[in-house]
Amino acid sequence: MSRLPTRTDTPPAKPDPADKRAAWADAAKGVCIILVVLWHVVVKDYLQIDWHIGVPVPGLWGALGEQFLPLRMPLFFTISGVFAANAVLRPWRVVARSRVAGFLYLYALWLLIHTAILALAPDLPTDRATSLLGLLEQLTITPSNLWYLYALALYFTIAKTVRRVPRALVLVPAAALSAVAAAGLLDTPGNRAGLYQNLVFFLAGLHLRPQIERWAATANRRRLVLTAGAYVLALAAMAVAGAQRWFGVWPLVSVVAVAFGVTAAARLGRWPALGDRLATLGRITLPIYVIHMPVLALLHRLLHAPVSGLDGVGQGLIVLGYPILLTGLVIGVSLALHRGLLAVHARWLFALPTSRRPAPRHVAAAR
Incomplete structure (x- = not known):
């Protein structure tokens, strides 16, 4: 998402097949934003419903x-770090x-919108x-549900500052910070834990971009099976062992x-029917990210009581597919609102407004 805010005013171009x-x-x-919305749907709506169906599907x-x-x-x-590799090479002012x-502009703006809705x-x-004190805290030291935007602003500052520092001296302290936070050795109210834990992954994407791209380019079915198996075994x-809080x-x-x-994304990218759709979604994650929580909040208010009031048969018909259907609805409504906002020239909701200075007279005359 690190490159999205400057591209929300035009439809995403279809990627070059060679790219x-x-x-x-x-x-x-695209997969990540679906998982983000799905998780919020499950935790903030689905599990709050009074299910009385007699089976532990929720x-x-x-x-x-x-x-x-x-x-x-x-x-x-x-992925954000991979996309940031060229950006951090630009001058500080840029x-x-x-x-x-x-x-930071997007974070502050949408924090106010979220707070109101x-x-x-x-x-x-x-x-x-x-x-007001709670709002000030979320603006400064304890980011809200929009913490991804807050983190990117902070991570870009760190990445630019230490750009000339040897790679190991950047990644090792970031990994240590991640391990300390994940082990609960730091005070992490709100979303500070995610802020501390994910710096190392942004910096790894930035500093290890060639290796990550090579890993993706050489992904095959055997590696997919092996990495999937390794992930399942690790979980x-x-x-x-109850090791979630063990250091490291x-x-x-x-x-x-x-x-x-x-590996999975690289393999999906070779199936145009699915990969192209996910890639298209992946290029418009910013509006989904900032809009989906207010949409979910309003849908939760609308649906919670009626769904909780259904009898066992009615709930049994929807309990399995409810999170999938609501996730699709939230994403669809978010994208529709995004298109509507762009249609009324509200691009300032998705990118820092730019001030355009009038061209010098001699330049204008030359045109």
């Missing part, structure tokens, strides 16, 4: 969503405006500011998950 890197990376982002959906936690955001930030200020759905279990071992375990499992995610 395999863009195809697999965008497909990976619990199974919750358990399934948890298995993607080491994959979803680490892979998202790894990076400061287009990336740091751009993402989420007040209309007080039963939705999500972080929200309920006072099982972590669960059986969560980042290590996330590395295995990212290796699987890149």
Whole structure:
């Protein structure tokens, strides 16, 4: 998503078939944004419904969503780092405006929008500011559900600052920070944990871009099976041993998950029927990311009571597919709202407005 805010005003161009890197990376982002919305649907709406069907289907959906936690955001930030590799080479003034200020602007703007809309759905279990002090805290030290944008602004600043530092001296401290946060050795209220844990994946995507692209370009079926198996085994071992809070375990499992995610995305990119659709979605993740939570909040307010009030037969008909249907609805409504906002020239909602200075007279005359 690190390159999206400047491209929301035009339909995404179809990637060049020869550009395999863009195809697999965008497909990976498409999968990640689906998993983000699905997780929010499950945790914030689906599991809050009063299900009385006698079978543990809701619990199974919750358990399934948890298995993607080491994959979803680490892979998202790894891809963002890959796309950031060229951006951090630009002058400070360019990076400061287009990336740091751009993402901070989007974060602050949409935080205000979320705060206003989420007040209309007080039963939705999500972080929200309920006072000016709470809003100030979310703006500064404890980011809200929009923490991905906050993180990108911070990560770009760090990446640009340490650009000339040897790679090992950048990645090792970031990995240590991730391990410390995942082990619960730091105070991580709100979404600070994700902020601390994922810096290493953004920096790895940036510094290891050639290796990651080579891994994707050489992905084959055998590697897909091996990485998928390694991920499943890592999840099982972590669960059986209760090792989620052991120092270094969560980042290590996330590395295995990212290796699987890149491999799977590269393989999906070779199936045009599915890969192209995921890549198209992956190029418009920004509007989905910023709009989906208010949409979910309003749908939760609309649907919670009626679905909870259905009898056992009615709930039995929808309990299995409800998260999938609602995820698709939330994404579809988010994209429709995005198109509508662009149609009324509200591009400022998705990118930092630019000030265009009038051209000098001699330049205008030459035109």
